[in-house]
Amino acid sequence: xxxxxxxxxxxxxxxxxxxxxxxxxxxxxxxxxxxxxxxxxxxxxxxxxxxxxxxxxxxxxxxxxxxxxxxxxxxxxxxxxxxxxxxxxxxxxxxxxxxxxxxxxxxxxxxxxxxxxxxxxxxxxxxxxxxxxxxxxxxxxxxxxxxxxxxxxxxxxxxxxxxxxxxxxxxxxxxxxxxxxxxxxxxxxxxxxxxxxxxxxxxxxxxxxxxxxxxxxxxxxxxxxxxxxxxxxxxxxxxxxxxxxxxxxxxxxxxxxxxxxxxxxxxxxxxxxxxxxxxxxxxxxxxxxxxxxxxxxxxxxxxxxxxxxxxxxxxxxxxxxxxxxxxxxxxxxxxxxxxxxxxxxxxxxxxxxxxxxxxxxxxxxxxxxxxxxxxxxxxxxxxxxxxxxxxxxxxxxxxxxxxxxxxxxxxxxxxxxxxxxxxxxxxxxxxxxxxxxxxxxxxxxxxxxxxxxxxxxxxxxxxxxxxxxxxxxxxxxxxxxxxxxxxxxxxxxxxxxxxxxxxxxxxxxxxxxxxxxxxxxxxxxxxxxxxxxxxxxxxxxxxxxxxxxxxxxxxxxxxxxxxxxxxxxxxxxxxxxxxxxxxxxxxxxxxxxxxxxxxxxxxxxxxxxxxxxxxxxxxxxxxxxxxxxxxxxx
Numbered sequence: 148x149x150x151x152x153x154x155x156x157x158x159x160x161x162x163x164x165x166x167x168x169x170x171x172x173x174x175x176x177x178x179x180x181x182x183x184x185x186x187x188x189x190x191x192x193x194x195x196x197x198x199x200x201x202x203x204x205x206x207x208x209x210x211x212x213x214x215x216x217x218x219x220x221x222x223x224x225x226x227x228x229x230x231x232x233x234x235x236x237x238x239x240x241x242x243x244x245x246x247x248x249x250x251x252x253x254x255x256x257x258x259x260x261x262x263x264x265x266x267x268x269x270x271x272x273x274x275x276x277x278x279x280x281x282x283x284x285x286x287x288x289x290x291x292x293x294x295x296x297x298x299x300x301x302x303x304x305x306x307x308x309x310x311x312x313x314x315x316x317x318x319x320x321x322x323x324x325x326x327x328x329x330x331x332x333x334x335x336x337x338x339x340x341x342x343x344x345x346x347x348x349x350x351x352x353x354x355x356x357x358x359x360x361x362x363x364x365x366x367x368x369x370x371x372x373x374x375x376x377x378x379x380x381x382x383x384x385x386x387x388x389x390x391x392x393x394x395x396x397x398x399x400x401x402x403x404x405x406x407x408x409x410x411x412x413x414x415x416x417x418x419x420x421x422x423x424x425x426x427x428x429x430x431x432x433x434x435x436x437x438x439x440x441x442x443x444x445x446x447x448x449x450x451x452x453x454x455x456x457x458x459x460x461x462x463x464x465x466x467x468x469x470x471x472x473x474x475x476x477x478x479x480x481x482x483x484x485x486x487x488x489x490x491x492x493x494x495x496x497x498x499x500x501x502x503x504x505x506x507x508x509x510x511x512x513x514x515x516x517x518x519x520x521x522x523x524x525x526x527x528x529x530x531x532x533x534x535x536x537x538x539x540x541x542x543x544x545x546x547x548x549x550x551x552x553x554x555x556x557x558x559x560x561x562x563x564x565x566x567x568x569x570x571x572x573x574x575x576x577x578x579x580x581x582x583x584x585x586x587x588x589x590x591x592x593x594x595x596x597x598x599x600x601x602x603x604x605x606x607x608x609x610x611x612x613x614x615x616x617x618x619x620x621x622x623x624x625x626x627x628x629x630x631x632x633x634x635x636x637x638x639x640x641x642x643x644x645x646x647x648x649x650x651x652x653x654x655x656x657x658x659x660x661x662x663x664x665x666x667x668x669x670x671x672x673x674x675x676x677x678x679x680x681x682x683x684x685x686x687x688x689x690x691x692x693x694x695x696x697x698x699x700x701x702x703x704x705x706x707x708x709x710x711x712x713x714x715x716x717x718x719x720x721x722x723x724x725x726x727x728x729x730x731x732x733x734x735x736x737x738x739x740x741x742x743x744x745x746x747x748x749x750x751x752x753x754x755x756x757x758x759x760x761x762x763x764x765x766x767x768x769x770x771x772x773x774x775x776x777x778x779x780x781x
Contacts, residue, residue, distance in 0.1 A: 195226045199265040203258055210492040211255045214244055217490040218259050222383075222410045223266075231266060236382060241411040241433040243389065243485075245731055247494030248416035248687055249666075249694020253287050256385060256414060260343055261293040263383065268341040270410075271380050276387035278347035279634040280664035284387070285345075286638075296342040298333035301350050301634070305329055310336035334376065344381070348391055351377060352399045381408045388663050389413030390683075392432060393425040403432055416690065417683030418489075419727035423449040423481070426730070430485055441484060448477045478729045491731050497693065503700040504693050505750045510707045510714070510769040511577040517545040521711055523560065535712070536602070539677040542708035543605045544576025545569070550604040570608065571615045577767050578605075578676060578706050579612060584764060585704075586613070588754045589672050590652050594699070595644070597670035599658040599688045600677055603629065606655040613653065624652045630660025637661070645669040658688055667691040671699040672754070676706055678713045682720035683727070700750050709769045 196219050197204050204212060219226045222240035246252050260272055274284060278301050285306070288297040296308035303326045305314065313335035337344045346354075354373040384406065386392070390413075392400040413433045419426050427449040430437045438446070497504070513521060524537045533552050540547035546566045553561075569575040573583035582598065589596050600606050610627060613619045621627055628640045643649045645668055654670065658679060670692045675685055685705070693701040707713045758764050759771065 194228050196228065196231070196262050196266070197226075198228065199262040200258065203261075207255070207258065208251060208496050210246065210496060211251055211258070214246065214255050214490050214492070215259055215262075218242055218244070218412060219262075221488050222263075222412070228266075236267060236270070237409055239409050239434065239436055241413075242488045242490065243413045243415065243418060243430075243433055244490050245415060245418050246490070246492040247497065248663075248690030250416075250492060250494055250496050251695055252414045252416070253284065253387075254291065256387075256412070257287060257291055257293060259412075260383075260385075261295055264295055264341045264343075267382070270382035271337065271344070272383040272385065273344045273346065273377075273381040273408075274385045274387060275346055275348055275351050277391070277664060278349060279637045280387055281345045281347055282634050282638045283664060283666070288343075296336065296340070297345060298337055298342060299345040300330055300333055301345065301347040303329055305332065308336070308342075309333060310339040312339055330373075338380075346377070348399055352402050355402045355405070356398070378402075378405055379407045381406075383410045383412075384408040385412045385414065386432070387414045389415045389433070390418050390420050390425075390429055393420060393429045395428050400428060400432070404435075417686060417727075419723070419730055420681055420683050421723065423478075423726075434488060437484075441481075445477060445481055445484070448474065449481070475729060478726065482730050482732075485730075489731070493731075497695070500695065501693065501697050501701075503750055504689075504703070505700065505752060506689070506703045506705075506774040507752070507755065508705045508707065508717070508770075508772040508774055509581070509755075510709050510771075511581060511767050512709050512769050513542070513577045514575065517541065517576055518710070520545050520548050520561070521708065523557070526712075535716075538708075538711050538713065540602060540604060542711055542713060543578040543600075543676060544573070544608060546575070547604055547608060571612055573609075573612045573616070577708060579609065580764075580767060581706065581758075582609060582674060582676075583612065583616065584758055584761075585672075585674070585754060586653055587617075588757060592754065594672055594754075595651065595670045596653045596672045596674060597667055597692055598653060598655050598674045598676060599661075600655075601658040601679055602677065603657070605676055606657070610655060619652065623650045626651045626654045628654065628656045628661050630657050637665075641665055641667065656691075658684060661688075661691070663687050665691060666694060666696060668694060668697045671697075671701055673701065673703040674706065675704065678705070678707065678716045678720075680716065680719070682723050685720070702750075702752055702754070704755075 196216075207215070216226050221242035223231055223234045224240070225231055225234070244252055244255065246255075256274075263270065264272070274281075276284065281299050281301055285297060285299055285302070288295075296306075296310075298306065298308065309332045313332040333344065336342060355377050356374070386403075392403050394400055411433050413429065415429075418429055427437075427441075427446070441449075520541050521538065524534060524541065526534050537548065537551045540550055546569060548561065549563065549566055573579040586596050598606070598609065606627065606629075610621060610625055613625055614621075617624070619625050626640050626644055628637055632640070640654070644651050644654050645666065647669070649669075651669070654667065656667075658675070658677075673689055673692050675688060679685060689701075689703050693703075705717065707717060755771065759768050
């Protein structure tokens with residue numbers, strides 16, 4: 148097989164050799180505007196970057212057009228071709244595209260990459276994303292067919308888009324190739340012609356780990372020093388779900404801090420995840436010079452005062468706390484620093500293009516046995532995670548208390564045999580009772596349900612209860628998707644669930660592993676079974692269904708158990724939302740539309756209405772609140 152003999156060194160201008168073929172590293176000093184492409188066919192360097200991709204602008208949404216030009220200005224300085232002739236490919240350029248989930252960030256990025264490769268054909272762009280989302284990228288590149296190969300390094304199979312010289316010694320009739328061979332073929336193809344490389348965060352981190360600390364790890368594939376190639380070669384970096392490497396103590400953040408690439412784009416519908424230090428770290432990745440531009444007092448604010456705890460939290464309908472906080476002035480100063488390289492779109496396009504969204508908070512009253520167990524759970528600072536897990540699981544169904552790490556006192560106080568006996572009875576747990584009747588009604592109305600939980604045990608229990616009551620089996624009426632599923636399996640589940648002719652009625656999914664970057668528009672009902680600390684995770688989960696491509700009104704339900712810490716936990720989400728809104732409010736109100744006039748809150752919910760009026764069900768409902776937020780739910 149063709150092998151890589153030498154690789155790019157530090158900085159630009161160095162050469163790589165693949166079987167004697169020399170390729171320049173990031174040579175963008177001259178525009179390629181007359182490359183015999185029939186779609187462009189320029190005879191002189193005039194016009195704007197839109198002339199590199201004629202006919203595309205008319206097919207984009209306004210926020211995508213604005214975002215396209217924003218990226219060009221931040222990475223190259225201009226949108227005029229004449230001025231781009233003198234653009235420095237080695238200068239720092241970076242931006243964040245903070246568009247609401249489901250508003251077409253992938254499409255926007257693909258359009259930009261096509262144009263950028265026309266201008267800088269040897270820039271060696273790389274997309275880093277979660278492994279399952281890379282398969283979505285593959286689908287999108289096939290869908291839009293921009294004529295630029297996409298090589299997914301995390302996919303062990305050849306795509307058929309590899310360069311002939313890279314697979315010259317392969318038996319193309321044999322699809323079973325060594326994973327190192329396929330990666331080499333994709334790397335060589337990436338260097339041989341204008342194309343795009345994709346790689347997962349996990350594989351990128353693994354291949355770029357410090358060799359001195361991992362001398363026993365095989366980091367060389369053939370003659371390829373993968374670490375050196377990934378850290379030094381890319382001329383353009385795209386981080387999808389770019390908030391992923393936000394913790395400076397994490398391995399993946401440390402890896403990206405060593406990256407030599409000067410041109411960087413972060414895609415994230417929810418850049419503010421938990422606190423300001425994480426946001427500061429994300430901004431430092433997209434623009435390494437950012438720490439040098441921030442005043443010491445603002446940096447100190449990010450480190451120490453970015454997120455304050457509060458004893459009282461208000462989660463009533465408006466959710467956003469209107470009380471002015473002294474730190475708000477610091478937040479506004481921070482926002483002014485980041486505004487020049489952060490493009491915000493809150494999702495008005497979804498309001499105008501989709502049937503609608505109704506977001507509802509449902510507080511439920513647990514039965515006597517369930518309530519007794521919930522009250523017996525003791526809070527301890529030393530075991531706070533175990534305490535929260537106990538509350539979350541028991542709030543779904545009392546039998547799930549057995550799935551927790553119990554003290555000897557707790558074990559002796561419960562009737563294990565009785566809990567095991569009632570396991571398959573959904574009416575013994577207030578959330579399973581709600582979900583059981585809810586799914587039954589949705590099925591009658593021919594609507595699919597998407598259920599999220601951050602724990603595996605509740606999803607397994609619900610699957611077993613549906614099988615026991617309705618004889619619904621996994622893989623047919625019930626689909627399950629978890630973080631342990633290989634990307635190919637996850638992609639198959641997604642395609643099946645979105646197929647209108649599929650038998651699937653319910654998809655049970657892991658909140659943390661399946662709430663980003665995928666489309667589940669087959670569902671029109673989304674149930675969030677438990678509460679997570681990070682509100683952006685819930686917004687991402689809702690956006691699996693409420694996104695471009697959805698044909699129905701989407702109804703979402705946040706389930707809380709009355710009298711538990713879930714109410715407090717949900718309230719703390721409100722403050723994080725308030726902080727995020729302060730930082731990521733749009734510069735132009737017209738960009739986001741008038742949130743207060745959203746008609747989604749007026750949509751009749753025939754499923755919930757029927758449940759709340761039912762004689763045997765109305766007793767479980769404490770409160771149903773339609774959420775009216777001053778930001779998009781997504």
